[in-house]
Amino acid sequence: MAKPKPVVLIVIDGLTPSMFEAADTPAIRFLAQHGEYRRSASVFPSLTPVCLASIATGSYPDVHEIPHLVWWYRKERRIVEYGSSFGAARAAGITRTLRDTVIDLNAKHLSRGAETIYEALESAGLTTGAINITCYRGSHRHLPTIPGVPAVNGPKRFFFYSLYESDRTGAPMAVRNRALGSIDAYAASVGRWLVTRDGFDALVYYLPDYDYASHAAGPDTAHEALARSDAAISELMDAAGGPDAFLERYAVVICSDHGQSRVEQVARLDAGDDLVTASNRAAMVYTETPRAVAERLDAQPAAGIVLFEEDGQMIVRRDGDEDIALLDAVPDGHTRAAAALRNPNAGEVLVSAAPGWEFLDLAGRHHLGGGSHGSLELADSEVPMLTVGLDPPPASITGVKGLIAEHFGVSVRRAA
Ligand SMILES: [Zn+2]
Structure with missing residues (x-):
C-alpha cells in the first residue's frame, strides 16, 4: 500500500461559507474544483480560542476546557483574557494577556484529558508542523527567539509569530502591519520553506488576517483580505511546483473556525x-x-x-420562554450548548447574543457597523469545510482531527 500523502490543514479565521462559495480567487477555486465541500458547524462559544482548540483536539469545549475569549479562572481566582481587543488586553494587563494567550492557554488551560493532533500523530512516529495557530501543544521543547520569554512545548516544526521558530527559514517578522496582512505573509514564507523541504506529514497552516479585516469591514465584504489569504495558499502551491503538483504531493483540508455576523447594536450585559x-x-x-x-x-x-x-438538567431560555427545542433552530445546537455548559471553566449561565447584537468587552470595545461572532446563531456557527484527497468533510470542526488521523491509520485517544 502506498504511503499516505502528507496533509495540509488550512484554517482561514472567520471565513463564512457564503464568502468561500463565492470566492473567485485562484487557489481556493482550484482546491474547490478538486475536492468535496459542505457547510459544517463550529462550536459554542464560536470564538477563535475555543474553536481552534476544538479543531486541534477533535473535541468540544467540555473536553478541551477552553471556555471563551475571556473567563474566570477559578483555580487562580482571576480573569483570563485572550485579547478580545487591545483595550481589553490593557484592562487585564498586557503582559498577563500575552502570557495567557501564548503560553498558558497550552501549558495550563488546555486540558490534559484532550489530545492534540500533534500529540496523536507524533506519538505514531509522524512529523507535524504548526504555523501561528494558538492551540499548538506538542511534545517538542521550543526556546523563544526573544530572551525572557518561557520555552513552550509544540510540534516538531513550530512557528509562532516570529516568537518561536523551530527552524531558521529567513521569513520576515510576523507583526509589521496587521491590516496589510503581514501575519499571513509570514505564514506563507514559512509554509513555502516547509513545502520546499517536504518537512512534515501534517501541517496546520493558520491564516488569521481575514477575521481581523472582517471584524472591521463586516461579514462578506473583506475581499482584499481573502485575496491575500488566497495568495498565502498559492505560495504553498508554487513551492510544490504549481497547483497540480501540490495536489500530487498533498491531501488538503481547508476550513474556517467560525462565521461572522453584522453588528447592528451593542450593549453591556447586566x-x-x-x-x-x-x-x-x-x-x-x-x-x-x-x-x-x-x-x-x-x-x-x-x-x-x-x-x-438546574437539578442536573440543561435549561434553555429566551425572552422568558423555556424550551429545549429552541436549540433545534441553530446548527448542532444541543451538542454545542451542552458541551459549552459542561466546561468546568465556564460560567453558570451562558448567553448567546441575539441576532445583530454584540456585547461590550472588558474595556467597553465593540465592532458596531462591522462583524462579530460567538453566538449559537447560524451566521456565527457555520463554516466552509473542503477536503481534497481525503474522506468527505466532517459535519463539525471537531471532526477534522479524526479525519486526518484516520488518513494516516492512527487511532485517536477518545476522551471520556
Ligand atoms: Zn474574530
Missing part, C-alpha cells in the same frame, strides 16, 4: 452583582443564582438564547 465575562457575541455569568440571572436577562434585548443548569 447581571447585577455577579461577574460577567463578555466578548463579541457570547457572554458568561459566574453566579450562585443562575435562574435569577437568566430571568434578569429576559428584559435585555442583547441576550438571545440563555443556558444554565
Whole structure:
C-alpha cells in the first residue's frame, strides 16, 4: 500500500461559507474544483480560542476546557483574557494577556484529558508542523527567539509569530502591519520553506488576517483580505511546483473556525452583582443564582438564547420562554450548548447574543457597523469545510482531527 500523502490543514479565521462559495480567487477555486465541500458547524462559544482548540483536539469545549475569549479562572481566582481587543488586553494587563494567550492557554488551560493532533500523530512516529495557530501543544521543547520569554512545548516544526521558530527559514517578522496582512505573509514564507523541504506529514497552516479585516469591514465584504489569504495558499502551491503538483504531493483540508455576523447594536450585559465575562457575541455569568440571572436577562434585548443548569438538567431560555427545542433552530445546537455548559471553566449561565447584537468587552470595545461572532446563531456557527484527497468533510470542526488521523491509520485517544 502506498504511503499516505502528507496533509495540509488550512484554517482561514472567520471565513463564512457564503464568502468561500463565492470566492473567485485562484487557489481556493482550484482546491474547490478538486475536492468535496459542505457547510459544517463550529462550536459554542464560536470564538477563535475555543474553536481552534476544538479543531486541534477533535473535541468540544467540555473536553478541551477552553471556555471563551475571556473567563474566570477559578483555580487562580482571576480573569483570563485572550485579547478580545487591545483595550481589553490593557484592562487585564498586557503582559498577563500575552502570557495567557501564548503560553498558558497550552501549558495550563488546555486540558490534559484532550489530545492534540500533534500529540496523536507524533506519538505514531509522524512529523507535524504548526504555523501561528494558538492551540499548538506538542511534545517538542521550543526556546523563544526573544530572551525572557518561557520555552513552550509544540510540534516538531513550530512557528509562532516570529516568537518561536523551530527552524531558521529567513521569513520576515510576523507583526509589521496587521491590516496589510503581514501575519499571513509570514505564514506563507514559512509554509513555502516547509513545502520546499517536504518537512512534515501534517501541517496546520493558520491564516488569521481575514477575521481581523472582517471584524472591521463586516461579514462578506473583506475581499482584499481573502485575496491575500488566497495568495498565502498559492505560495504553498508554487513551492510544490504549481497547483497540480501540490495536489500530487498533498491531501488538503481547508476550513474556517467560525462565521461572522453584522453588528447592528451593542450593549453591556447586566447581571447585577455577579461577574460577567463578555466578548463579541457570547457572554458568561459566574453566579450562585443562575435562574435569577437568566430571568434578569429576559428584559435585555442583547441576550438571545440563555443556558444554565438546574437539578442536573440543561435549561434553555429566551425572552422568558423555556424550551429545549429552541436549540433545534441553530446548527448542532444541543451538542454545542451542552458541551459549552459542561466546561468546568465556564460560567453558570451562558448567553448567546441575539441576532445583530454584540456585547461590550472588558474595556467597553465593540465592532458596531462591522462583524462579530460567538453566538449559537447560524451566521456565527457555520463554516466552509473542503477536503481534497481525503474522506468527505466532517459535519463539525471537531471532526477534522479524526479525519486526518484516520488518513494516516492512527487511532485517536477518545476522551471520556
Ligand atoms: Zn474574530
